[in-house]
Amino acid sequence: MDPVGEERFALRLEHLTVRYGDGCALCLAERAQAARARQSGNRCPRCGTVWAARDVSLKVREGEILGVVGESGSGKSTLTQALYLDIDPAGGAYYLSSYERGERDVFTVSPQQRKYVRGQLLGMVYQNPHLGLRMRFSASANVAEKLLAAGSRHVGFMMERTNALLAHMEVPVSRVKEPPRYFSGGMQQRVQIAKAVANNPPVLLLDEVTTGLDLSVQARVLDLVKSVQRDFGVTMIVVSHDLAVVRMLADRTVVMLNGQIVEEGITDQIMEDPQHVYTQTLVNSLLL
């Protein structure tokens, strides 16, 4: 059916498990896990261990936009943090086609290599700009930092590149020397996007990029994300609790509940003909 094979996957995540707590005999027993998730959410009733992600597997094709939806606490942010190597998973394997041709598990690499993967092969836009930006440095310094980390040393080149990127993200040239703490939320988000794409990473992770922004600013950020995908051809994972955002951006969508993926499919099919009871509830609660 599929002649292209594995190499066209930009990213493969296999059986990711993240837990907070040591687990006990009860919740470590794999076969019981799925059943338990249905009964008691993602917290073990005996030892209190929280299973933030349980056996999550993903494949994302090159150039594809994958949407991740789910309610608060369903494991969406845990998933992005694991993909950006912010947290250590309890189990699972993670392959990037841009790293050792997708043959080496990125979860197991050395700290130096991990830094390289985060700096060069992945871009991250956090929901909270404070996590992604240094608020006391200028906007251009924020972007340049990423270029420096990539080994760029030519100041002229870095200036040119940062200014071009920030202009592309509609940050006015007159303000690039100001620190982002003086910027509005939407502008901070756009600086984050500029920073995230500075090194042309093949994979970009977006965690709730439009949450907390007003509607007109949301629209601008969404346009920007779409144009970034078009112009840079990056693979994206868009995490959002806002189904409209995902519908607008994503080719395929996965639905998370209690740290597990309960449904995945083509985005319009997930929205218009959801199969899982939770997805139906989610779609029905949409305000149209």
Next chain:
Amino acid sequence: MLSVEKLSKEFIIHTRRGIRIPGFANVSFEVTAGSLLAVTGPSGIGKSSLLKCIYRTYLPTEGRILYEAQNGETVDLAAAGDWEVLALRRSEIGYVSQFFHVMPRVSMMDILTEPLTARGLEKEEARERAARMLSRAGLGQTLWEMYPATFSGGEKQRLNILRAIITKPRFLLLDEPTASLDSGYKSRIMDMILELKGEGTAMIGVFHDRDALAVLSDARYDFEGQQPLGGVTGALGECIR
């Protein structure tokens, strides 16, 4: 080019204690290249659901949708993987929805040129082709750089059709494409659809408009004759009772 075999769709509404709502059942027909099959029947009988199943916005419950792709392979759209369906949508299957969804802040011109440039056409060439089609459809140059959110219903509908036919898909699904157009624009749009059909595109359409039905269709699939279920509305009423 397309052969639908015993296709059925049933919706299971888990949020209503798992009641089952029949969409349509046991539909079979064939569509050949360069012809249009019109699906007819009263409102709520499952015409749009059928189109959505073929486009895979809905997952069919039973049956097969055998599509002969450009590369000569036959794909069962009812069972094909997501990526395969997405690839076909990108390259050869078009769909004109009954209602038009727009991206905010994307100009009309960009909406039309984007699918072309994504297929590797030069930007200038894409703009030229889009401009020709827009003029033909009676959408004046003053509108080209505007965002369609503010357009009238008829303007949106025309844009919606243009977006689907500008790429000259091999297979096109049309859900009430002429519903909100006045007679002048309707005939222009019908001309464009006829032209595309003449170039070999296979089509399935739903029309309430009799003129469009008479002019465009080569064959018909009538839901009322084929369908003993009594339609969604009747069945739904029973479920709720």
